[in-house]
Amino acid sequence: MLAYRFGHDDLLRTRFAISPLMELSGSIQAFREPEQHAVHAPWAAWARDRITGLDWDLLDAVVPPNSAYYPDFFSPPPHEPKAQLEGELSRVLTTDPHQVATEVRRAHPNGLTDAARLLVDDPERGMRQLVAQMRAWWDALLAPKWDAILAMLESEIAQRGRQLADVGPAAAFDDLGERVRWRDGRVEVDTVNSDAEVDLAGRGLLLVPAAFAWPDVWPMSDPPWQPAIVYTPRGVADLWAPEDADGASGALAELLGARRAAVLLALDRPVATLELAARLGASAAGVSAHLQVLRRAGLVGGRRAGRHVLYGRTRAGDQLIRTARAAATEASTR
Structure with a gap:
């Protein structure tokens, strides 16, 4: 077990960040082992x-299959x-060669592959080639x-x-994953x-949601x-779902109007007005107005959580x- 012990100031200094390189690292594993x-x-x-x-090949060397590290x-x-890709690639490129060698060897306890050996024996050339492969992987x-990944991450952080x-740390930390819990002033x-x-000694804890950290x-x-x-954000299961895969939005748009239908469909989990507006790319005032209409119609309900009201579909909304x-x-099968 790894435990992070919080002092008096550490909760105040706990922060969130988005990392393109965490997504890149996780995506290599997801691509190589889709069944997992x-x-x-x-x-x-x-x-x-x-x-x-x-x-x-160098990406495969620094994210080796079935590695414990x-x-x-x-x-x-x-x-x-909100880290930017180019700035993060520059950090990678300027890593101390001794640290690169130490970490690469640790990732390959049974011996270095040819690609891994390049990073150890010729770090200047190896790191240039590694960063070039990282950039090419990202671009392709x-x-x-x-844009879709970023919208989900920003929603999660909000x-x-x-x-x-x-609500406090117990609520914020306990559902980071099945292996994570808050207990006695520690995240375990x-x-x-x-x-x-x-x-943590006053440094706080950095929380990084990453879609490709799943599961x-x-x-x-x-x-x-x-x-x-680094943890899996909520909503990742819907990230690759095709838009309107079930054809429901068209019919609902005819009934409720396009924007109101989008609001209702987006309420798959309780959410505050500002977060919902960000997800839909709409103004908070407009979303709030649609929520009130749906609430009066009995399709949406709200409950207060601290200073915010979280909205979700009612049983009638789900049934609709x-x-x-x-x-x-049924129409598609005729």
Whole structure:
């Protein structure tokens, strides 16, 4: 078990960040082993047609199959709340060669592959080639999907940040994953290869939601990195769902209007007005007006959580969507 011990100021200094490199690292595993990353299987199938001609032997070396450890220099905890790809690649490129060698050897306890050996024996050339492969992988396989991923991550941070502020650490940390819990002023993560307690010592904890972390959590505690937990955000199961796969939105739009139907369909989990507006790319005032109409119609309910009201579908709202989906399915089979 790895435990992060909080002092007086650590909750105040706990922060969230988005990391393109965490997504890149996780996407390599999801692509290579889609059967173990079922949520991302639709993305992996799409990516398979785009990887032809792409060199990724060095990526495979720093994210080796079935490893108990992956080098931290490849995806360091970000310094900024919304890290940008080029800045993070520059950090990777300037990693101390000694650290690169140490971490690569640790990731290959049974001996280095040829690609891994390049990073150890000729770090300058190896790191240039690694960063070039990272950029090519991103451009081909992640950049076309980044807007959708980013919207989900920003929604997750907005909701969990409110949870931490309004309800407290137990609510914010306990559902980071099945292996994570808040107890006695500590965040505890069940781990196989580590048994340690990390005193945050006023640094706070960095929380990094990452779609491609599914179905796991990745605790980080080794110097020089800030203590961090990379975890699966809520809503990841819907990330690769085709738009209007069941044909319900068309019928609902005819009944309720397009924007109001979109609001109702988006309420698959309780959400505050501002977060819902961000997800839909709409104004908060407009979304609020639609929510009030749906609430008066008995399709939406609200409950207060701290300073915010969280909205969700009522039983009648769920039934309306089920009926619309069933009708669309029946029409498609005629």
